[in-house]
Amino acid sequence: MKTYLVLNGPNLNRLGLREPGVYGHATLTDLEQQLQVKAQELGCQLIFKQSNHEGQIIDWIHEYAEDVNGLIINPGAFTHYSYAIRDAIASVSYPTIEVHISNVHTREAFRHHSVTAPVTVGQIVGLGFKGYHLALIALVEGENES
Numbered sequence: 228m229k230t231y232l233v234l235n236g237p238n239l240n241r242l243g244l245r246e247p248g249v250y251g252h253a254t255l256t257d258l259e260q261q262l263q264v265k266a267q268e269l270g271c272q273l274i275f276k277q278s279n280h281e282g283q284i285i286d287w288i289h290e291y292a293e294d295v296n297g298l299i300i301n302p303g304a305f306t307h308y309s310y311a312i313r314d315a316i317a318s319v320s321y322p323t324i325e326v327h328i329s330n331v332h333t334r335e336a337f338r339h340h341s342v343t344a345p346v347t348v349g350q351i352v353g354l355g356f357k358g359y360h361l362a363l364i365a366l367v368e369g370e371n372e373s
């Protein structure tokens with residue numbers, strides 16, 4: 228069965244509590260449960276990870292290099308400055324889609340730039356949790372096309 232890694236970065240464990248005006252009231256567990264339902268519909272399986280630590284995120288990207296068919300990542304604030312996470316994404320051959328819950332382009336200037344997006348197949352921003360669902364569909368369908 229096709230398997231995809233869903234990786235959430237720093238502060239995303241605070242979803243539901245953290246700036247609800249920006250990120251909403253639903254929690255990371257809610258997100259993972261919704262995605263699990265979607266994965267069952269699509270006939271694939273998901274591995275969920277969340278960390279507040281850059282090195283841990285890099286280690287997981289490497290660890291699953293041979294075991295997953297793709298990665299959905301929300302690197303949180305690391306998006307804007309972590310060349311190390313960018314290099315980790317570039318080091319693996321599976322496709323990566325970057326997701327942001329909020330519309331980073333309507334927020335502070337420092338959020339407008341992603342150092343990680345150039346090494347992904349695409350980026351989805353501002354659609355809330357729906358962005359993760361769409362990323363999963365794109366990965367699954369992309370694989371069926373190839």
Ligand code: DQA
Binds near residue numbers: 301306326329330338
């Ligand atoms: C975020 C946007 C980032 O700028 C921020 O640092 C986050 C969350 C989002 O999902 O909208 O932690 O990645």
